Amino acid sequence: MAAKKNKQTPDFNTEQKIKAAARLVFHKKGFAAARTRDIAEEAGMNLALLNYYFRSKEKLFQLIMFEAIAGFMQNMGAVFNDENTSLEKKVELIAEKYIDLFIMEPELPLFVMSEIRSHGAEILEKLPTVNTIMQSAFIKQYQKAVKEGKITEPKPLHFIMNLMGMIVFPFIGGPMLRKVGKLNDRQFNKLMQERKKLIPIWVKAVLKAK
Amino acid sequence: MAAKKNKQTPDFNTEQKIKAAARLVFHKKGFAAARTRDIAEEAGMNLALLNYYFRSKEKLFQLIMFEAIAGFMQNMGAVFNDENTSLEKKVELIAEKYIDLFIMEPELPLFVMSEIRSHGAEILEKLPTVNTIMQSAFIKQYQKAVKEGKITEPKPLHFIMNLMGMIVFPFIGGPMLRKVGKLNDRQFNKLMQERKKLIPIWVKAVLKAK
DNA sequence: GTCTATAACGTGATAGAC
DNA sequence: GTCTATCACGTTATAGAC
Numbered sequence: 001m002a003a004k005k006n007k008q009t010p011d012f013n014t015e016q017k018i019k020a021a022a023r024l025v026f027h028k029k030g031f032a033a034a035r036t037r038d039i040a041e042e043a044g045m046n047l048a049l050l051n052y053y054f055r056s057k058e059k060l061f062q063l064i065m066f067e068a069i070a071g072f073m074q075n076m077g078a079v080f081n082d083e084n085t086s087l088e089k090k091v092e093l094i095a096e097k098y099i100d101l102f103i104m105e106p107e108l109p110l111f112v113m114s115e116i117r118s119h120g121a122e123i124l125e126k127l128p129t130v131n132t133i134m135q136s137a138f139i140k141q142y143q144k145a146v147k148e149g150k151i152t153e154p155k156p157l158h159f160i161m162n163l164m165g166m167i168v169f170p171f172i173g174g175p176m177l178r179k180v181g182k183l184n185d186r187q188f189n190k191l192m193q194e195r196k197k198l199i200p201i202w203v204k205a206v207l208k209a210k
Numbered sequence: 211m212a213a214k215k216n217k218q219t220p221d222f223n224t225e226q227k228i229k230a231a232a233r234l235v236f237h238k239k240g241f242a243a244a245r246t247r248d249i250a251e252e253a254g255m256n257l258a259l260l261n262y263y264f265r266s267k268e269k270l271f272q273l274i275m276f277e278a279i280a281g282f283m284q285n286m287g288a289v290f291n292d293e294n295t296s297l298e299k300k301v302e303l304i305a306e307k308y309i310d311l312f313i314m315e316p317e318l319p320l321f322v323m324s325e326i327r328s329h330g331a332e333i334l335e336k337l338p339t340v341n342t343i344m345q346s347a348f349i350k351q352y353q354k355a356v357k358e359g360k361i362t363e364p365k366p367l368h369f370i371m372n373l374m375g376m377i378v379f380p381f382i383g384g385p386m387l388r389k390v391g392k393l394n395d396r397q398f399n400k401l402m403q404e405r406k407k408l409i410p411i412w413v414k415a416v417l418k419a420k
Numbered sequence: 421g422t423c424t425a426t427a428a429c430g431t432g433a434t435a436g437a438c
Numbered sequence: 439g440t441c442t443a444t445c446a447c448g449t450t451a452t453a454g455a456c
Contacts, residue, residue: 014439033242033328036432046441051433053439107327114324116385117317118243130389153408157391157401162412165379170371172323172382175330179340181367191367198363202372205419206412224421246450256423261451 015053017043019063026064027107030114068112069126071101077129080136087141088204095167095199099192102171109171133160145207152210162206166199225263227253229273236274237317240324278322279336281311287339290346297351298414305377305409309402312381319381343370355417362420372416376409 021043025034036057040047054060075097079090102108116123124130133139134156142156153159170177170192178188231253235244246267250257264270285307289300312318326333334340343349344366352366363369380387380402388398 029328030240030242030324032240035430047432048434048442049440055433057432110323110327113320113382113386114240117320118239120385124385124389127386127389130386133390134392155401157387158405158408160390161380161383161387161405162376164383165375165377166372167375168382169375169379172378173371173374175326175334176323176337176340177367177371179334179337180343180370182344191365195368195371198368202416202419205415209412209415245448247448257450258424258452259422262421265451267450 014043014045014049017045018050018053018060022060023064023067026061027068027105027111030111031061031118065115065123066126068108069123071105071108072112073127073129075101076133080129080133080138083137087138087145088200090138090141091163091203092200094163096196098167099196102168103189103192106171106174109168113172151207153207159203159207163199163203166195166202170195224253224255224259227255228260228263228270232270233274233277236271237278237315237321240321241271241328275322275325275333276336278318279333281315281318282322283337283339285311286343290339290343290348293347297348297355298410300348300351301373301413302410304373306406308377309406312378313399313402316381316384319378323382361417363417369413369417373409373413376405376412380405 018039022039025039025042028034029038034057036050037047039060040050043049050057050060054063075094079085079093079097082090085093139156142151142159145151146154151159174188177183181187181191183191228249232249235249235252238244239248244267246260247257249270250260253259260267260270264273285304289295289303289307292300295303349366352361352369355361356364361369384398387393391397391401393401
């Protein structure tokens with residue numbers, strides 16, 4: 001605390017400003033379409049600063065991408081592997097955490113999926129969770145429930161596709177859905193809030209469908 | 211029929227070759243990351259030909275984009291507006307047509323969604339169906355079923371999100387899902403084939419969930 | 421119609437003054 | 439640390455020979 005440093009830009013320094021601007025522009029346009037000049041302008045400063053702080057567009061992108069992936073992971077991993085929560089509870093937690101995340105950063109899902117398409121393997125390598133999902137507590141619980149006849153669809157992958165589809169698609173198709181339903185941002189977000197409660201109910205019905 | 215023309219490249223002319231190559235490259239990389247040189251090389255010919263036939267990268271892209279959108283539409287529109295098929299039948303038709311389409315062109319959904327993000331409004335204007343969905347026979351049937359107590363969720367938009375999410379997400383997240391489930395292309399496509407039958411069943415369960 | 425060579429331009433990155 | 443000016447390079451597009 002004490003006294004503020006007597007520098008020109010006190011609280012949010014330029015490095016943070018550039019990073020915030022980079023996140024915005026990269027998420028919105030993707031790596032290839034984003035121009036370093038866009039980012040500099042968005043940050044309200046000169047292009048040269050970007051290279052001064054981050055060396056290159058590529059380096060800056062890696063940073064933003066890593067944080068985006070980390071955002072995806074921190075939710076997933078812990079929930080999936082917790083042996084002390086039921087399958088139902090896990091679904092509730094995943095729906096709630098992801099929808100909250102995507103309401104805050106609506107461009108995140110499409111950004112990550114698009115960049116995986118381009119940079120493919122390199123990015124997927126950085127997702128350790130991806131390799132462990134099929135051994136998680138979640139999967140074991142699912143398979144147990146199948147054996148006990150509580151679930152009709154035997155393949156957990158179908159279930160994951162359904163759950164993630166219901167959660168992610170509205171954000172991927174956001175612009176189109178706003179147009180279809182003539183929704184403004186507030187109305188759209190309200191729908192997403194509803195889905196936090198509804199998805200677990202729907203998913204439970206799917207599990208017992210036949 | 212008669213005799214073939216005595217030209218060098220008989221059946222598939224260069225224009226078609228370039229278009230096919232452009233579709234491949236644009237779908238895979240998106241507009242910004244795609245280079246005209248990539249397209250020319252993919253078509254097995256020189257860069258100059260591309261400009262000779264299509265004037266510019268932008269023009270060629272517009273063409274590919276338009277066809278991609280048309281692919282989306284021709285399925286949608288007719289099915290949604292047919293007053294002589296039941297709600298259940300419509301779901302079956304949509305699931306089947308879209309999954310067949312996406313198995314043939316797996317990059318299509320992510321391509322269209324990504325480019326809508328970048329080019330936004332301009333592209334959505336070209337989707338007349340988008341504006342008419344909420345007045346379609348499909349929606350009227352849905353609302354009627356809600357009134358009759360056959361459906362618990364009153365908002366058709368939630369239903370559309372769920373249906374499209376289940377259909378589209380596996381292709382959007384294809385690379386990730388292959389990794390998660392350690393699936394090769396054949397196994398992945400087999401899963402998608404299964405989903406053609408399963409999605410209508412699941413969706414029916416969702417409609418009655420409470 | 422198809423090619424090679426090159427022009428015209430946009431973008432990422434750096435030099436150097438302040 | 440921050441700016442302006444500029445370089446270096448890759449990419450789109452075109453000119454012109456064949």
